[in-house]
Amino acid sequence: MLPLITVLGCFFLYFLGYRYYSGYLSRSIFQLKDTRGDTPAHKFNDGLDYLPTKPAILFGHHYASIAGLAPILGPAVAVIWGWLPAMAWVVLGAIFIGCVHDFGALVVSVRNQGKSIGQVAQDLLGSRARSLFHVIIFFLVSLAMGVFVIVLAEMFSADPKLKPIPQIQTQHSEQTQTKPSIKDDTHPSEIRIETQESPIKLRSHFPEAVLPTVAIMFFAIAVGYLHYKKDINLTPLTVVSVTLTLAVMVLGMREDFLTWTGLNDSSRSPGVVSWKYFLLAYSFLASVTPIWLLLQSRDYINSFLLYLGIIAIYVGFFLGSVTNQFPSFNAEPIRAESIGLDLVPFVFITIACGAVSGFHALVSSGTTAKQLDREVDSRPIGYGGMMGESLLGLTSVVACTIGFASADEWSSFYKSWSGIQGLAPQVGAYIYGTGRFISQLGFSEQFAQGFIALIVVSFALTSLDSATRLLRYNIDEIAESTGVPWIIKIFANRYISSMIACAAIGFFAFLEIEQDGKKKAAGLALWKLFGTTNQLLAGLALIVVTIYLLYSKRKTIYTFIPMVFVLGATLWAMVANFIDFLYGKSPNYLLASVGGILILLTLWLLVEALLAWRRFRSL
Numbered sequence: 001m002l003p004l005i006t007v008l009g010c011f012f013l014y015f016l017g018y019r020y021y022s023g024y025l026s027r028s029i030f031q032l033k034d035t036r037g038d039t040p041a042h043k044f045n046d047g048l049d050y051l052p053t054k055p056a057i058l059f060g061h062h063y064a065s066i067a068g069l070a071p072i073l074g075p076a077v078a079v080i081w082g083w084l085p086a087m088a089w090v091v092l093g094a095i096f097i098g099c100v101h102d103f104g105a106l107v108v109s110v111r112n113q114g115k116s117i118g119q120v121a122q123d124l125l126g127s128r129a130r131s132l133f134h135v136i137i138f139f140l141v142s143l144a145m146g147v148f149v150i151v152l153a154e155m156f157s158a159d160p161k162l163k164p165i166p167q168i169q170t171q172h173s174e175q176t177q178t179k180p181s182i183k184d185d186t187h188p189s190e191i192r193i194e195t196q197e198s199p200i201k202l203r204s205h206f207p208e209a210v211l212p213t214v215a216i217m218f219f220a221i222a223v224g225y226l227h228y229k230k231d232i233n234l235t236p237l238t239v240v241s242v243t244l245t246l247a248v249m250v251l252g253m254r255e256d257f258l259t260w261t262g263l264n265d266s267s268r269s270p271g272v273v274s275w276k277y278f279l280l281a282y283s284f285l286a287s288v289t290p291i292w293l294l295l296q297s298r299d300y301i302n303s304f305l306l307y308l309g310i311i312a313i314y315v316g317f318f319l320g321s322v323t324n325q326f327p328s329f330n331a332e333p334i335r336a337e338s339i340g341l342d343l344v345p346f347v348f349i350t351i352a353c354g355a356v357s358g359f360h361a362l363v364s365s366g367t368t369a370k371q372l373d374r375e376v377d378s379r380p381i382g383y384g385g386m387m388g389e390s391l392l393g394l395t396s397v398v399a400c401t402i403g404f405a406s407a408d409e410w411s412s413f414y415k416s417w418s419g420i421q422g423l424a425p426q427v428g429a430y431i432y433g434t435g436r437f438i439s440q441l442g443f444s445e446q447f448a449q450g451f452i453a454l455i456v457v458s459f460a461l462t463s464l465d466s467a468t469r470l471l472r473y474n475i476d477e478i479a480e481s482t483g484v485p486w487i488i489k490i491f492a493n494r495y496i497s498s499m500i501a502c503a504a505i506g507f508f509a510f511l512e513i514e515q516d517g518k519k520k521a522a523g524l525a526l527w528k529l530f531g532t533t534n535q536l537l538a539g540l541a542l543i544v545v546t547i548y549l550l551y552s553k554r555k556t557i558y559t560f561i562p563m564v565f566v567l568g569a570t571l572w573a574m575v576a577n578f579i580d581f582l583y584g585k586s587p588n589y590l591l592a593s594v595g596g597i598l599i600l601l602t603l604w605l606l607v608e609a610l611l612a613w614r615r616f617r618s619l
Contacts, residue, residue, distance in 0.1 A: 003083075032379065036373060051292055053296065059303070066353070073427070074353060075397045081330050083327070090394050101559075102382045106368055110369045117544055124612060140359065141474070150524065153272045155427075156270075216458075283502055309455040313438060320436070345576075352538075356562075405436070430452070431452045
């Protein structure tokens, strides 16, 4: 009963945060205007990147873009410290830090001609700060999206080891311990969970997500064209496109369809490498086409899948039998190699997206600010969008604890830190737990897991297409910062800058390096730096918002305290990781070098911020 009450309490906190805290920030701190025509979307409307957009459509684009894999992956790891710290950081961190961060970045960008957070940093902190932002943004986006390409290519491909696997059903008894029982009439794509004495093995291949994923791209082009060029009402287009998407999803799950297409046969289906090229090609197209034709409308359609999925997960959670046997708090450090991964500060780094994420500042100031119709829309889109991602992060907390059939089953999976490392186990744990929730609504677990797999793919793809465009913007800005006319002219060509963006993403997706005597993708090897880099960017974005408020002679405490907290926790974790990369049982000089450079860049930016603070305080 305690988990149900706790989750209801989280919903109440979300209500209070949006109703009162965001309302106060809107009225008294940012002082939003309710006028049309004075936003960058109207002033610079070019039909390509700048476009006044209805709030419902823009919210769908913004929410789908920020709700990537990270809010699922972080909590799926952090629950090893217990569900209570993870839940507290996801909810309270979002209300007082993450939502304020996204909201502030959006408002500051809109009031600076739709400039990115890096360009705004130049205006407030100086040209050196802008260059430092550009370096960090380029590394973060290229790394994260390269890893997303790896994960998606793995999910789309057929499992080379796929064999009929016995289904496990859980028999519940008030008197006896939960134990698995075997049935032999299972579908070959079922998740496999071994007995309590063995580690849990979860799926990482979901070829049934291929057909609906590709179909959504074509539906999106049709919706964008018919709405913007033929002026057809959005409501019927939405109903038809979402209904067709669900119908195609059901078709894509059919075993006879998968067999006919060969998607579930590793000898006939495209391999991981082929899917990587497909994803990079799609990213290029999404970056160069007008924003209304593919990216915006695809994210809009996807957002309804996200809404439906989150609603189904929570309804199934409340309807299902909930146990309170899972540890709520584990203060003991998790030993990994030679250091102790203490709850503080590492829970604040492990859970980045879902509580606060620097990537969101790029979306807010990159694509969303260029489409905002009125300033007042930034409250539901900026603050409300991040609250929606926190709801997603909360589903990961409950799915990766209560979603397991028993405490013993959970313990067999979370018995060691090393056992939960790697993206496949984390995605698998989330799909397994949420699939069990949705099955409480009367659907088969096979259908529920396939539906969640499609949503997970949608999370990653919407981040991938938006991030490629953001990286294109970043490359344009880097070219402009050189001041050399011919360089600016070359990179102003969106085809060239998009090709470079895709090449940077492909670098982390394809390049393999030697690590511990094995070949490993460079992106996966460097993924350990994602959390700290992401939180670092969030802290730096909060610096920019705080300096803006100081310049505007408004209260800074509501962004200053979150900034200090995020930067303090991030630097603490960065230094601890740096020491371990150098002196741990398995030294990694690549991670140590990149981590050391990021620490130096952070300290440099802090100096620039202090100089700007002194300058504006003296005005």
